Amino acid sequence: MRITVDEHAPTADRYRAFAEVEARGMSATYDAWALGVATDPATIALIDELPPAKRQPNLVFSAARFHGAEPGAYEAFAGWLRSHWPEVRRTAETHATQTNEAARCALHLPVLAELQGPLALLEVGASAGLCLYPDRYGYRYSGHAPLDPAGGPSTVVLDCEVRDGGGDGVVAVPSRLPEVVWRAGIDLNPLDVTDPxxxxxxxxxxxxxxxxxxxxxxxxxxxxxxxxxxxxxxxxNERLAALAAEAPQHATLVVLHTAVIAYLDEAARARFAETVRELPGHWLSVEGRGIVPGIAARDDVPNESSDFVLALDGVQRAWAQPHGRALTRVPNP
Incomplete structure (x- = not known):
């Protein structure tokens, strides 16, 4: 089962959980750094200078990397962090974990291709908007023919392992890309890919x-x-309804998000779920288990502890590797 740690939990607990659940098998560097922090009172004292919401391992480690921290043993990282803490702290205070992984489109695509088009995509927590272009990327799903845009091969090719959870009714890997006629997103601090x-x-x-x-x-x-x-x-929650109203009337609206709702408190999650359910169109969510109100996780289908729940309109359709590397399709109940 995926471990979740409250942002007000002791910093040592947050970093230990990150190492054991998030980073294990995914990043040897972050696994080692997080375990090191968990047992290092001096580094914990630095991190605890930040507000609780800003102490998350992903944010602190990314801020350090932004300022030049190199992968390596924890002892070297801890020394570097002490020497560069003022600038790392400023970046952590002014930035957010806005990971914008285009490969997540490989998770979204099988569901998007089911929907009647053309599509109007609205992403919450959009960062720079890289996941709003599923029709512009190429795909290589294991066991399936290559899938490329109609205009020819893309400079972005996404590899995704497809696994079946057994039974009937699994979401199908598409044979063509959807038509997207409108792309929009909301973010607390949208990023501009043309800004260095x-x-x-x-x-x-x-x-x-x-x-x-x-x-x-x-x-x-x-x-x-x-x-x-x-x-x-x-x-x-403040901008969703108004932006959705801008979508072209002839297009099918799809509100989508990946690894975003976890950063809201319980009341804000409930408000978001209520709002998006009232909008026309569809709702595509890819979040950790137990994060989105009303969505039950299918633990009767094999999955990894770090997998996300991919759901369409509140019903799980697959287990998803968070960075788009694998999709385990879930049969109808």
């Missing part, structure tokens, strides 16, 4: 060993820069 500092922050959010993700970021950013989406700044 914003692009550097997106780069810092990528975990150290994930070199393929870093190359993909640059290629996806070039696609987005050539045809920017409409991104609005603000609270998703």
């Amino acid at each position: 500092d914003d692009l550097a922050w997106l780069d810092a959010l990528i975990w150290p060993e994930h070199h393929d993700r870093r190359e993909r970021l640059r290629a996806a950013a070039a696609i987005v820069a050539s045809d920017p989406p409409r991104l609005v700044a603000g609270d998703l």
Whole structure:
């Protein structure tokens, strides 16, 4: 089962849980750093200078990487952090974990392709909007034919392992890409891929060993820069209904989000779920288990502890590897 730790929990507990559940098997560097922090009172004292919401491992480690911290043993990192703490602290205070992984489109695509088009995509927690371009990327689903945009191969090609959870009614891997006619997003601080500092922050959010993700970021950013989406700044609960109303009437609205709702408190999550259910169109969510109100996780289907629940209109359709590397399709109940 996925472990969740309250932001007001002791910092040692938060970093130990991050190492054991989030980073284990995904990043040897972050696994070692997080375990090191969990047993290092001096480093914990530095991190505890931040507000509780800003003490999360992803944010602190990304801020350190933004300022030049190199992968390596924890002891070297701890010494570097002490020497550079003022600038790391300022960045953690003014930035957020806005990971914008284009590969997550490989998770969204099988569901989007089911829907009647053309599509109007509205992403909450959009960051720079890289996940608003599922029709501009190429896909390589295991066991299926290559899938490319109608205009020819893309500079971004997404590899995704497809697993079946058994039974009937699983979401199908598509044979063509959907038509997207409108793209918009909401973020507290939208990022601009044409801004070098914003692009550097997106780069810092990528975990150290994930070199393929870093190359993909640059290629996806070039696609987005050539045809920017409409991104609005603000609270998703305050801006969602008004932005949804701007979608073209002839298109099917799809509100989507990945690893975003976990950052809201319980009341804000409930408000969001109520709002999005009242909108026309569809709701595509990819979040940790137990995060989205009213969505039951299918533990009768094999999954990893770090997998996200992919759901359409409040019903789970698959288990999803958080960075888009794998999709385990869930049969009808």
